[in-house]
Amino acid sequence: MSRRGLHLRAAWFAAATVLVALLGAWLLFGRGGSPLQTDLLAMLPATERHPLAEQAVQRLAHANGDRMVLLVENADDARAKAAARALGKALAGDKAFASVLAELPAFDLAQFVAPYLAHRFWLLGDDDRAALAQPGYDPAQALARHLNEPFVAGVGVPLADDPFGWLQHWLEQQPWSRSPLLPEDDLLVAHQTDPAGGERTLVLVTAELAGSAYDDAVQRRALAALARAEQAMQHDDPGTTLLRTGAVFYAAAARAGAERDVHLVGWISTGGIALLLLWAFRSPGPLLLAFLSTAVGVAAATTATLLVFGQIHLLTLVFGAALLGEAVDYSIQYLAARANAGARWEPLAGLRQVRPALLLALATSLLGYALLGLVPFPALRQMAVFAMAGMLAACLSVFGLLPALLARPARPVAPSLVRLALALQRAVARLGKGRRGLALLLALVLLAAPGWWLLRHDDDVHLLIAQPPALLAQERAIRDATGLGNGSQFYLVQGASAEQVLQREEALAQRLQALVRDGRLHDWLGLARMAPSQARQRADHALLAPLFADPARLRKMLTDAGLRADAAAAYAAAWPGAPLKFEDWLATPAATPFRYLWMGCGAHGCASLVLPQGQDDVRVLAAAADGLAGVSLVDKPASVSALFGRYRGYASVWLLAAVLLIAPVFGWRYGWRRMPRVLAPPVLGIGLALAALGYLGQPLTLFHWMALMLVLGVGANYAVFLHEGEPHAAHRPGAMYASVLLSAVTALLSFGLLALSSMPALRGFGLTLLLGIGGTALLVPASRPVPADTAP
Amino acid sequence: MRRLTAFLLCCCLAAVARAGTDDALLRTVLDGLARHPQVRAEFVQTRSSPALAQPQVSRGRLLFVLGRGMLWQVESPYRETLALTGERTARLDAQGRAQPVRGERGVGQVSQMLQSMLAGRPDEVLRQFEVAASGSPARWSLRFVPRQARMARVLGAIVLDGGDYLDGIRIEMQDGAATDIRFSGTREAGGLSALEARALGGS
Numbered sequence: 001m002s003r004r005g006l007h008l009r010a011a012w013f014a015a016a017t018v019l020v021a022l023l024g025a026w027l028l029f030g031r032g033g034s035p036l037q038t039d040l041l042a043m044l045p046a047t048e049r050h051p052l053a054e055q056a057v058q059r060l061a062h063a064n065g066d067r068m069v070l071l072v073e074n075a076d077d078a079r080a081k082a083a084a085r086a087l088g089k090a091l092a093g094d095k096a097f098a099s100v101l102a103e104l105p106a107f108d109l110a111q112f113v114a115p116y117l118a119h120r121f122w123l124l125g126d127d128d129r130a131a132l133a134q135p136g137y138d139p140a141q142a143l144a145r146h147l148n149e150p151f152v153a154g155v156g157v158p159l160a161d162d163p164f165g166w167l168q169h170w171l172e173q174q175p176w177s178r179s180p181l182l183p184e185d186d187l188l189v190a191h192q193t194d195p196a197g198g199e200r201t202l203v204l205v206t207a208e209l210a211g212s213a214y215d216d217a218v219q220r221r222a223l224a225a226l227a228r229a230e231q232a233m234q235h236d237d238p239g240t241t242l243l244r245t246g247a248v249f250y251a252a253a254a255r256a257g258a259e260r261d262v263h264l265v266g267w268i269s270t271g272g273i274a275l276l277l278l279w280a281f282r283s284p285g286p287l288l289l290a291f292l293s294t295a296v297g298v299a300a301a302t303t304a305t306l307l308v309f310g311q312i313h314l315l316t317l318v319f320g321a322a323l324l325g326e327a328v329d330y331s332i333q334y335l336a337a338r339a340n341a342g343a344r345w346e347p348l349a350g351l352r353q354v355r356p357a358l359l360l361a362l363a364t365s366l367l368g369y370a371l372l373g374l375v376p377f378p379a380l381r382q383m384a385v386f387a388m389a390g391m392l393a394a395c396l397s398v399f400g401l402l403p404a405l406l407a408r409p410a411r412p413v414a415p416s417l418v419r420l421a422l423a424l425q426r427a428v429a430r431l432g433k434g435r436r437g438l439a440l441l442l443a444l445v446l447l448a449a450p451g452w453w454l455l456r457h458d459d460d461v462h463l464l465i466a467q468p469p470a471l472l473a474q475e476r477a478i479r480d481a482t483g484l485g486n487g488s489q490f491y492l493v494q495g496a497s498a499e500q501v502l503q504r505e506e507a508l509a510q511r512l513q514a515l516v517r518d519g520r521l522h523d524w525l526g527l528a529r530m531a532p533s534q535a536r537q538r539a540d541h542a543l544l545a546p547l548f549a550d551p552a553r554l555r556k557m558l559t560d561a562g563l564r565a566d567a568a569a570a571y572a573a574a575w576p577g578a579p580l581k582f583e584d585w586l587a588t589p590a591a592t593p594f595r596y597l598w599m600g601c602g603a604h605g606c607a608s609l610v611l612p613q614g615q616d617d618v619r620v621l622a623a624a625a626d627g628l629a630g631v632s633l634v635d636k637p638a639s640v641s642a643l644f645g646r647y648r649g650y651a652s653v654w655l656l657a658a659v660l661l662i663a664p665v666f667g668w669r670y671g672w673r674r675m676p677r678v679l680a681p682p683v684l685g686i687g688l689a690l691a692a693l694g695y696l697g698q699p700l701t702l703f704h705w706m707a708l709m710l711v712l713g714v715g716a717n718y719a720v721f722l723h724e725g726e727p728h729a730a731h732r733p734g735a736m737y738a739s740v741l742l743s744a745v746t747a748l749l750s751f752g753l754l755a756l757s758s759m760p761a762l763r764g765f766g767l768t769l770l771l772g773i774g775g776t777a778l779l780v781p782a783s784r785p786v787p788a789d790t791a792p
Numbered sequence: 793m794r795r796l797t798a799f800l801l802c803c804c805l806a807a808v809a810r811a812g813t814d815d816a817l818l819r820t821v822l823d824g825l826a827r828h829p830q831v832r833a834e835f836v837q838t839r840s841s842p843a844l845a846q847p848q849v850s851r852g853r854l855l856f857v858l859g860r861g862m863l864w865q866v867e868s869p870y871r872e873t874l875a876l877t878g879e880r881t882a883r884l885d886a887q888g889r890a891q892p893v894r895g896e897r898g899v900g901q902v903s904q905m906l907q908s909m910l911a912g913r914p915d916e917v918l919r920q921f922e923v924a925a926s927g928s929p930a931r932w933s934l935r936f937v938p939r940q941a942r943m944a945r946v947l948g949a950i951v952l953d954g955g956d957y958l959d960g961i962r963i964e965m966q967d968g969a970a971t972d973i974r975f976s977g978t979r980e981a982g983g984l985s986a987l988e989a990r991a992l993g994g995s
Contacts, residue, residue: 077919144869147839150874150876151963151973152971158967159841159969160843163843183940183942559845562844564842
């Protein structure tokens with residue numbers, strides 16, 4: 001190809017790059033709203049066999065997700081209440097919130113109870129149901145007991161409407177009568193005694209966000225408004241503390257952590273790579289070209305990710321920052337070839353020279369990331385797409401863009417670097433020669449064996465989701481004070497109809513009630529408790545029927561007990577009333593706070609959620625659902641952890657299979673006798689990295705194994721670069737290894753910095769790459785004969 | 793409902809705790825009552841209500857133990873023993889075994905309120921009620937009126953009266969119902985029987 005051809009190709013490539021970059025910029029900024037995804041849940045794979053369970057997880061996350069739950073706390077009761085009122089007003093005045101609840105609306109007990117009167121002969125509390133079912137049940141005594149209750153009787157439900165107290169007992173079982181928060185001064189208040197014996201007042205304030213908790217703009221506006229209100233609160237009512245929970249806080253913390261990571265990894269690795277390249281190539285030109293090639297890769301990666309997924313996840317961004325170090329390898333190899341060629345440089349000949357190495361390296365990388373993409377984790381898929389697009393574009397830029405820009409010969413690679421590389425290469429190659437090599441191998445294995453022995457593994461979901469301990473502590477405190485469930489474990493109850501769902505809930509409730517009695521469960525929240533199944537209501541009604549069969553006898557019993565005759569007659573005449581219909585109840589205002597528990601009816605039948613409270617031991621909760629038709633415990637964290645474990649197992653098998661696959665390829669290209677030596681460095685690099693992790697006490701996770709896959713891919717590249725490149729650089733001993741070292745150090749700089757990430761998964765990933773790539777790069781010379789001493 | 797009972801219960805107990813109000817008489821009364829940490833008495837509870845043709849009268853015995861709670865032992869018109877302790881409300885059967893009564897949930901709160909009260913801080917009650925004292929230390933009366941509009945809509949007032957001991961509690965509801973509890977034969981409790989001690993919890 002002529003010079004003109006080269007320039008034409010470069011022009012086409014540049015135009016395509018600009019178009020891709022423009023498209024990426026539009027996808028990023030042009031559509032309104034930030035495409036940056038901070039939802040932790042979105043990172044997790046679909047784990048539930050039933051699509052409804054997956055929906056339920058989302059539903060619960062959002063029921064609690066798009067609002068802030070705040071507790072205003074002060075030792076001084078009046079201060080706490082004043083602060084809560086002021087906070088409520090301050091937040092309500094801000095556009096970031098759709099609604100704020102601090103002061104309760106006017107509320108009349110009688111109005112609340114009235115709708116239930118029509119259904120009073122169909123609803124029984126658990127104790128009354130059990131008592132009525134006893135053969136020796138004496139209604140007259142139950143009546144006398146209720147009329148003579150100590151201190152008060154018939155509050156809420158008038159005595160005349162409920163002389164036996166059955167409806168009142170049923171109402172007392174409802175969740176709103178059981179909440180630890182009491183209405184006080186028109187606020188929802190709890191009082192706590194701290195360990196020192198002092199009393200503290202806690203006031204609940206909830207604020208509904210005007211948008212999604214994961215929307216960048218909503219997040220910033222809401223947090224800023226809260227910060228302002230909190231500051232004012234602390235100024236006006238000193239000693240007040242604010243406990244907070246809600247997805248918005250976790251999302252903001254995750255964003256802040258990721259931004260810090262991107263800055264740290266991105267800037268330090270960019271700076272480090274720049275210095276390294278300046279030193280190696282002794283001119284700013286190559287540095288700019290290397291970054292140009294990387295920038296092409298990043299632009300293509302971002303655009304491809306946005307095109308495929310519509311948004312880009314935090315984790316991808318952090319990982320992407322680290323990918324810079326690998327994308328720059330292709331241009332480094334080409335730049336090194338130019339530096340080594342000296343005055344004889346010819347861009348196209350140089351390209352032909354590095355082509356096999358680059359394509360082999362690209363193929364192994366693409367293969368590695370494609371395998372990563374096969375794992376059904378949204379987060380990993382995104383990283384895989386990002387990496388594949390980025391590597392492909394960076395590599396293509398070496399073929400399309402760089403030759404036109406690198407027409408003139410360059411100064412050779414820095415002699416100091418070459419000398420260093422040569423000394424290292426000689427030392428390692430000598431150590432690895434013949435029998436000494438075997439001895440070295442044995443020594444390394446002996447050194448590593450205890451580390452392998454120490455290896456443990458860990459599949460906890462919190463590896464992927466690092467939640468700030470301060471936020472978790474506040475959430476726990478709020479849960480303790482308000483009795484809210486933990487939200488990550490719940491029962492999904494399914495049935496063919498609403499009625500069947502409620503019946504199944506009741507079967508579950510029986511088990512849960514037993515747990516509560518044993519003190520192994522605090523409570524639970526379920527719809528069947530508020531609107532029992534028709535079957536249950538009919539059964540309860542049937543328990544009462546004998547009593548009402550003879551109205552005259554009933555009236556006599558009531559008047560004998562002291563009730564006025566007209567009240568007795570009215571009560572007897574109110575029988576039988578009507579059962580409470582689930583659909584009607586669901587439409588009442590009283591059901592509003594609990595409506596999210598109803599999943600509705602669809603192609604899969606109907607479903608509801610039951611939330612256990614005060615028991616985090618999954619085994620206890622799972623046992624309660626055991627053998628019940630249509631009831632399953634959904635435990636998203638455990639499902640994800642199990643999936644991590646399963647893929648960790650696959651990953652270790654895959655790694656072994658990959659080594660076995662590469663062996664014949666190397667055998668074919670480099671001869672069967674040389675093959676073990678070529679393969680040894682990456683395999684040893686993996687082995688030593690594993691041993692080091694064992695010594696460091698780092699439990700192995702799926703992410704460590706994924707990093708080891710990359711170590712194999714990248715490590716094999718180094719062996720390939722050295723073997724393919726050495727014949728072309730025979731006149732400059734050490735120069736080829738110097739370029740391999742350059743590649744390795746840039747990779748270490750970027751991936752290694754991931755070891756400082758705030759996300760545990762990326763930390764493990766980075767550390768493993770640091771150890772594995774470092775070890776492999778050091779061991780690679782042992783796969784070649786000792787270089788000749790005759791340097792030109 | 794249940795909570796109101798809890799408030800009322802606390803209110804009675806508050807009367808025997810040392811309160812922190814300026815009212816000299818109130819303080820004298822509370823100090824005086826606090827001198828009797830374990831008390832037995834006979835009670836007659838009379839409840840009148842617009843729904844009732846004639847008042848309901850129940851009689852029985854009461855054991856009150858500061859810091860533990862009370863045993864409310866009805867003897868007529870039926871026999872039943874309720875253990876009203878900080879942790880829970882329970883019905884005792886003939887063998888003295890406690891069967892928890894509904895509303896297990898609110899009890900944690902009652903317990904907290906009681907504990908703060910008995911530690912000498914009837915804050916909860918003073919937060920909920922305005923207290924007015926009248927009479928003399930030998931013949932006093934305390935009137936508790938709810939501060940909370942929500943509660944005032946249901947509950948009119950609670951009146952305690954007595955001399956050396958608490959002699960009576962009167963609870964007036966807004967719907968016209970009233971409960972009058974009179975105590976007689978009030979005396980120091982002396983030792984508790986094993987059954988009583990168990991019923992009131994071993995704490």
